[in-house]
Amino acid sequence: MADPKSLKITMGPVPYLWDGEKWRDFYYRIAESGHVDAVTLGEVVCSKRDHFTRPFLDAVVQRLTDAGKSVALASLALVTQEREAKATRQLAASEALVEANDLSALRLLSGRPHLVGPFVNVYNGATARLLAKRGATRICLGPELPAASIAAIIAGAPEIEYEIFAFGRLPLAISARCAHARAKGHSKDNCQFVCGEEPDGLDVDTLDGQPFLTVNGVQTMSRHCQVLLADLPELAGMGVTHLRLSPQVCDMVAVAQIYAETRDGLLEPGEAVERLQGVYAGAPYANGFLHGRAGMEWIAA
Amino acid sequence: MELICPAGTPAAYREAVEAGADAVYCGFRDETNARNFPGLNFSREEMREAVAHGRARNVHTYVALNTFMRAGAEDLWYRAADDAVAAGAHALILADMALMDYVATIYPDQRLHVSVQASAANADAVNFMVESFGAKRLVLPRVLTVAEIAALARQVDCELEVFAFGGLCVMAEGRCSLSSYVTGQSPNMQGVCSPASHVRYREDDGDMVSELAGFTINRFGEGEAAGYPTLCKGRFHIAESAAYAFEDPVSLDVMDQLDALRAAGVTALKIEGRQRGKAYVAEVVSRLRHALSAPPEERQAHLAQLRRLSEGQRTTAGAYEKKWR
Numbered sequence: 001m002a003d004p005k006s007l008k009i010t011m012g013p014v015p016y017l018w019d020g021e022k023w024r025d026f027y028y029r030i031a032e033s034g035h036v037d038a039v040t041l042g043e044v045v046c047s048k049r050d051h052f053t054r055p056f057l058d059a060v061v062q063r064l065t066d067a068g069k070s071v072a073l074a075s076l077a078l079v080t081q082e083r084e085a086k087a088t089r090q091l092a093a094s095e096a097l098v099e100a101n102d103l104s105a106l107r108l109l110s111g112r113p114h115l116v117g118p119f120v121n122v123y124n125g126a127t128a129r130l131l132a133k134r135g136a137t138r139i140c141l142g143p144e145l146p147a148a149s150i151a152a153i154i155a156g157a158p159e160i161e162y163e164i165f166a167f168g169r170l171p172l173a174i175s176a177r178c179a180h181a182r183a184k185g186h187s188k189d190n191c192q193f194v195c196g197e198e199p200d201g202l203d204v205d206t207l208d209g210q211p212f213l214t215v216n217g218v219q220t221m222s223r224h225c226q227v228l229l230a231d232l233p234e235l236a237g238m239g240v241t242h243l244r245l246s247p248q249v250c251d252m253v254a255v256a257q258i259y260a261e262t263r264d265g266l267l268e269p270g271e272a273v274e275r276l277q278g279v280y281a282g283a284p285y286a287n288g289f290l291h292g293r294a295g296m297e298w299i300a301a
Numbered sequence: 302m303e304l305i306c307p308a309g310t311p312a313a314y315r316e317a318v319e320a321g322a323d324a325v326y327c328g329f330r331d332e333t334n335a336r337n338f339p340g341l342n343f344s345r346e347e348m349r350e351a352v353a354h355g356r357a358r359n360v361h362t363y364v365a366l367n368t369f370m371r372a373g374a375e376d377l378w379y380r381a382a383d384d385a386v387a388a389g390a391h392a393l394i395l396a397d398m399a400l401m402d403y404v405a406t407i408y409p410d411q412r413l414h415v416s417v418q419a420s421a422a423n424a425d426a427v428n429f430m431v432e433s434f435g436a437k438r439l440v441l442p443r444v445l446t447v448a449e450i451a452a453l454a455r456q457v458d459c460e461l462e463v464f465a466f467g468g469l470c471v472m473a474e475g476r477c478s479l480s481s482y483v484t485g486q487s488p489n490m491q492g493v494c495s496p497a498s499h500v501r502y503r504e505d506d507g508d509m510v511s512e513l514a515g516f517t518i519n520r521f522g523e524g525e526a527a528g529y530p531t532l533c534k535g536r537f538h539i540a541e542s543a544a545y546a547f548e549d550p551v552s553l554d555v556m557d558q559l560d561a562l563r564a565a566g567v568t569a570l571k572i573e574g575r576q577r578g579k580a581y582v583a584e585v586v587s588r589l590r591h592a593l594s595a596p597p598e599e600r601q602a603h604l605a606q607l608r609r610l611s612e613g614q615r616t617t618a619g620a621y622e623k624k625w626r
Contacts, residue, residue, distance in 0.1 A: 077476075078422065078444065078473055078476075079422065079423045079425075079426070080422050080423060080444050080445055080449055081449065082452060084423070085423050085424065085425060088425070089425070102420075102422075102423075102426060103419070103420070103421050103425070103426035103429050103430070104423050104424075104425030104426040104429065105425075106429060107425045107426065107428060107429035107432070108425060110429075119476065121369055121396075121397070121398075121419075121420070121475060121476075121489065123369035123370060123371065123372060123397065123489065123490070124369070124370045124371065124372040124373075124375055124397070124399055125372055126370070126375060126399030126402070126403075127369075127370075127397065127398050127399040129399075130398055130399055130402055131398075142478070143478065144478040144481045144482075144487055144489070144490065145372075148372070148373065149371065149372040149373070150372075151372075152372035152373040153372045156372065170478075170482070172477065172478045172479050172482050173472035173473070173476060173477040173478065173479050173533075174472065174473050174476055175444070175471055175472045175473060175547070176443075176444035176445070176473070176620045176625075176626055177471065177547075177548075177620070177625060177626045178626060179539075179546055179547050182546075183539045183540040183542075183544070183546060184540055187624065187626060188626035189623065189626065202539065202540060203538075203539070204537045204538070204539050204546055205537060205538040205539075206516050206517040206518070206535075206537060206538070207517050207519070207520050207536060207537065207538060207543055208510075208517040209538070210516055210517065212516060212537060213479070213482075213537075215539065215546065220472065220479060220533075220547070222482055288485070289481070289482075292485070293485050294481065294482065294483055294484055294485040294514065295478065295481055295482035295483075295485075296482055296483065
């Protein structure tokens with residue numbers, strides 16, 4: 001069984017629209033964290049947001065690289081318009097290590113080392129093997145997979161690395177339509193970037209007041225925050241190599257530290273969850289997908 | 302344009318053939334297809350009979366194996382592909398890349414269609430499917446405008462099929478885990494969305510409340526027809542109002558875009574509804590068949606008849622029109 005201490009920590013892309021300077025400063029802080037090994041960044045959800053962070057991208061990548069982080073740039077999840085296809089081609093043609101989040105990026109990156117993101121459907125080892133043959137070196141698996149699938153996928157293509165969503169609201173769906181703009185009386189084409197008003201996502205509750213989902217631009221996310229703190233030895237045992245922490249509005253450096261200390265056996269999982277609640281109380285916690293249950297369920301350790 | 306019709310049962314298959322379908326799509330009675338509902342779909346024997354019935358009448362059969370292979374249980378999907386090929390299917394409709402690879406390798410002469418569930422929505426993605434697996438046709442996700450479809454068609458060496466009538470996914474197909482987040486069962490893995498096993502209706506203070514896994518998906522006041530709680534078509538509290546946050550309970554109807562879709566280079570029109578009864582399937586196919594071949598001035602009369610079948614529901618052209626976004 002692999003030592004949980006070998007698990008690396010990845011900071012995933014900021015899923016929300018944050019002000020450009022806030023986004024830059026967030027990554028500058030991450031650069032200083034001794035607990036974050038790798039960073040995947042870039043706009044994944046909506047191409048219209050790209051200009052907010054673009055002016056700061058080079059400086060952020062430089063700072064993270066100088067700090068010794070392994071840096072990858074994520075491609076857009078839903079590519080439909082010509083300018084989005086063009087941006088994906090430019091990204092794939094760059095020198096950067098790229099995380100493919102759409103089949104188009106897989107085509108463009110074929111034959112050279114790249115990462116595969118959670119928006120590409122990998123449900124079995126045969127698919128992982130196929131992607132590995134084309135140059136994938138690490139796959140971040142989609143959130144709905146149960147532990148049994150994760151283990152079988154890795155066993156089917158053990159030569160590459162695997163990342164799983166260990167913290168943050170889960171990406172559940174993406175649409176051509178923007179529910180966020182719509183909720184505020186705008187269309188997608190004239191959205192006025194209202195998704196920026198909710199830097200941690202827009203709550204969707206049922207008519208009976210039950211917390212239900214989160215809207216983030218064209219993306220629908222879980223209302224619950226995924227927390228896999230109790231499962232780190234099991235995940236390492238399956239061959240998972242990286243834990244993805246997905247940014248929420250909270251002290252993500254502290255989140256990384258809690259995951260690192262739990263991984264290293266310095267914190268008991270129960271204690272770790274309690275400490276995490278002091279850092280991020282913006283959402284209830286869930287881990288149901290990993291346990292083969294509804295994703296929003298919380299299965300106590 | 303080819304007319305592709307759904308069949309959830311052998312009876313619906315025969316009705317679709319009778320009513321003028323060019324091809325009928327259907328699936329086996331298990332989790333290998335994305336309409337894995339109780340009481341639906343075909344046994345191996347029924348599939349062989351259906352394909353033969355169609356062949357005798359020059360109607361093609363497309364077998365949908367369009368869920369993703371569960372890790373560790375891949376044989377279920379591989380055997381389904383073997384059996385569909387053996388039954389004489391004209392095409393297999395596939396979503397999982399490894400299953401496409403299997404079919405392309407073992408049965409290089411078998412016609413392969415890429416399912417909407419594969420989520421290929423741009424020219425590079427479509428060409429990736431063509432180059433990697435020899436795909437002959439691709440079913441487009443409902444995320445593109447007609448203009449975008451036309452632009453895509455010019456850049457790919459592959460037939461394009463689009464949804465024209467019936468149910469409407471609001472989210473990009475094959476990329477939605479909303480159902481499993483709430484119920485533990487998803488289109489990609491179990492071939493179901495908002496499963497009936499998790500649905501409950503209850504009365505509350507004069508309202509009819511529809512629930513999915515204990516969550517209120519909608520409340521219907523007196524005189525309002527209570528619809529099925531598909532979770533992306535419910536009414537929710539969002540941004541200080543109670544609204545259909547993602548989509549109203551509408552169905553897809555692109556009859557007004559038929560000529561534009563044809564001009565865009567679309568090869569085939571697909572009718573959604575393998576879960577619908579044979580009478581519905583027959584009526585939709587027949588009306589659409591007539592509408593497609595009628596001169597423009599007579600078309601509207603056929604379409605008006607067709608629209609009655611949306612069961613009083615409102616309809617939308619969805620993503621095919623830019624303003625939907």
